[in-house]
Amino acid sequence: MAPADRHEDHHHGHDVGERLYLHRHTPVHRLPAHLKIVAAVAFVSVSVATPIARWQAFAWFGVLLVAVLAVARIPIATVLRRATIEVPFVAFAALMPFFGGGETVTAGPFTLHRDGLEAAASILAKGTTGVLVAIALSATTPARELVRGFERLRMPSVLVQILSFMIRYVNVVNSEVERMRIARASRGFEARGVRAWPVLARAAGALFIRSYERGERVFLAMTSRGYDGKMPGVEKAAPTTRQWSAALAPAVLACAGSLLAMVI
Amino acid sequence: MHIPDGFIDAPTSLAFGAVAAAGVAVAIRAARRSLDERAAPLAGLTAVFVFAAQMINFPVAAGTSGHLLGGALAAVLVGPAAGVLALTVVLVLQAFLFADGGLSALGLNVTNIALLATVAAWAVFLALRAVLPKTRASVTAAASIAAFVSVPVSSLGFVLQYAVGGTGTVDVGTVLWSVLSVHVLIGAGEAVITGLVVASVLASRSDLVAGWRPGRAGSMAAAA
Numbered sequence: 001m002a003p004a005d006r007h008e009d010h011h012h013g014h015d016v017g018e019r020l021y022l023h024r025h026t027p028v029h030r031l032p033a034h035l036k037i038v039a040a041v042a043f044v045s046v047s048v049a050t051p052i053a054r055w056q057a058f059a060w061f062g063v064l065l066v067a068v069l070a071v072a073r074i075p076i077a078t079v080l081r082r083a084t085i086e087v088p089f090v091a092f093a094a095l096m097p098f099f100g101g102g103e104t105v106t107a108g109p110f111t112l113h114r115d116g117l118e119a120a121a122s123i124l125a126k127g128t129t130g131v132l133v134a135i136a137l138s139a140t141t142p143a144r145e146l147v148r149g150f151e152r153l154r155m156p157s158v159l160v161q162i163l164s165f166m167i168r169y170v171n172v173v174n175s176e177v178e179r180m181r182i183a184r185a186s187r188g189f190e191a192r193g194v195r196a197w198p199v200l201a202r203a204a205g206a207l208f209i210r211s212y213e214r215g216e217r218v219f220l221a222m223t224s225r226g227y228d229g230k231m232p233g234v235e236k237a238a239p240t241t242r243q244w245s246a247a248l249a250p251a252v253l254a255c256a257g258s259l260l261a262m263v264i
Numbered sequence: 265m266h267i268p269d270g271f272i273d274a275p276t277s278l279a280f281g282a283v284a285a286a287g288v289a290v291a292i293r294a295a296r297r298s299l300d301e302r303a304a305p306l307a308g309l310t311a312v313f314v315f316a317a318q319m320i321n322f323p324v325a326a327g328t329s330g331h332l333l334g335g336a337l338a339a340v341l342v343g344p345a346a347g348v349l350a351l352t353v354v355l356v357l358q359a360f361l362f363a364d365g366g367l368s369a370l371g372l373n374v375t376n377i378a379l380l381a382t383v384a385a386w387a388v389f390l391a392l393r394a395v396l397p398k399t400r401a402s403v404t405a406a407a408s409i410a411a412f413v414s415v416p417v418s419s420l421g422f423v424l425q426y427a428v429g430g431t432g433t434v435d436v437g438t439v440l441w442s443v444l445s446v447h448v449l450i451g452a453g454e455a456v457i458t459g460l461v462v463a464s465v466l467a468s469r470s471d472l473v474a475g476w477r478p479g480r481a482g483s484m485a486a487a488a
Binding site for chain 1: 320323
């Protein structure tokens with residue numbers, strides 16, 4: 001197997017949602033998905049709206065997030081591994097101190113701009129907060145529950161259905177990608193350089209045809225069962241006040257911390 | 265690569281959230297009109313295809329490799345409306361499940377990657393198809409050029425957002441030229457791959473290429 005080809009299945013994993021989800025019985029896992037979505041967006045919004053000059057607030061956000069991750073019993077190794085998605089932007093943030101105006105700081109051989117340093121800190125702090133929030137959400141909520149959460153938050157029905165199809169079939173299509181890769185490898189194919197592109201592109205074309213034909217079969221099967229463009233809704237009990245307050249507690253505490261940091 | 269949280273300020277993120285929502289609403293209406301009840305299964309499987317196709321690594325040189333972005337390809341294969349919806353859903357999942365792209369930046373990413381790339385690609389494709397001879401080679405060439413244009417256009421969306429509400433200190437001119445030059449290169453790769461994929465689908469199932477038979481979105485039309 002060629003080294004380049006072996007990495008074809010590198011980044012997004014195979015069973016979307018089900019591998020990301022860590023099954024536990026914790027208060028965070030038990031919360032209804034739509035409350036967790038609202039809570040996640042609220043927390044991220046507070047973080048994005050807080051100026052980096054209130055650095056104490058960001059320390060507080062970190063404490064809150066670590067508390068949530070601890071209550072949800074998500075291993076630190078998992079968190080760190082998933083947080084590597086952030087790496088390209090860490091690199092981008094590292095460039096910021098070399099640009100800017102006004103006051104400069106000398107650090108060894110480098111002349112750094114103070115506003116650039118602040119911008120870098122801001123990008124890192126807010127980016128990391130966002131990544132940790134998304135990790136907490138996806139590790140405690142199965143993908144299909146997440147989609148149901150979007151549905152309860154009144155996402156347009158077509159988008160909810162597309163999301164459902166995606167979650168249902170992404171594993172099937174990904175294993176098709178893997179089978180095609182093994183088939184290529186068993187015919188002695190090695191993905192080395194640009195000359196391999198026509199072969200890989202033909203595989204992508206075949207993948208489209210197979211996906212499309214699968215869509216046709218799924219559509220026909222659904223039509224024969226009476227599908228008319230709408231999905232039957234799932235009625236669920238409205239969340240209790242206690243669930244709402246538990247879900248929103250971290251975001252509310254974050255907001256309070258941000259305001260407090262403005263005063264002190 | 266998607267924009268994370270905190271890179272663009274809150275008011276700008278919110279404003280582009282509204283732009284993205286409006287664009288997606290238009291796409292939903294257009295998809296319902298052209299595809300009626302087939303819209304969801306078709307766009308759903310297109311989203312799966314884009315997501316899976318992004319995992320195929322195309323080796324470049326010296327151990328580096330790239331992957332397809334898919335906006336132009338989706339537009340040419342299933343039409344711009346279903347293409348926008350498929351890419352939007354891919355971005356929603358990437359943000360919520362993989363932390364790839366910030367939750368507060370979802371509107372920014374949807375605007376650039378789902379709306380701008382797909383719509384720009386479709387506009388270029390239609391313009392070229394109108395002037396080129398009606399052959400499969402022309403459709404392939406038009407798709408390829410559309411893909412080439414779509415990537416830098418998409419990156420210009422980011423530059424605009426950075427100019428309006430960027431939190432960095434790198435000046436907009438520097439960002440413009442560095443982002444644009446990188447994305448012209450990426451666009452060249454995207455053009456080659458998109459052209460090759462469209463050519464391979466045209467060779468075996470030309471009836472599935474929306475850009476080849478306008479108004480006939482595949483054989484599901486016969487079934488419905």
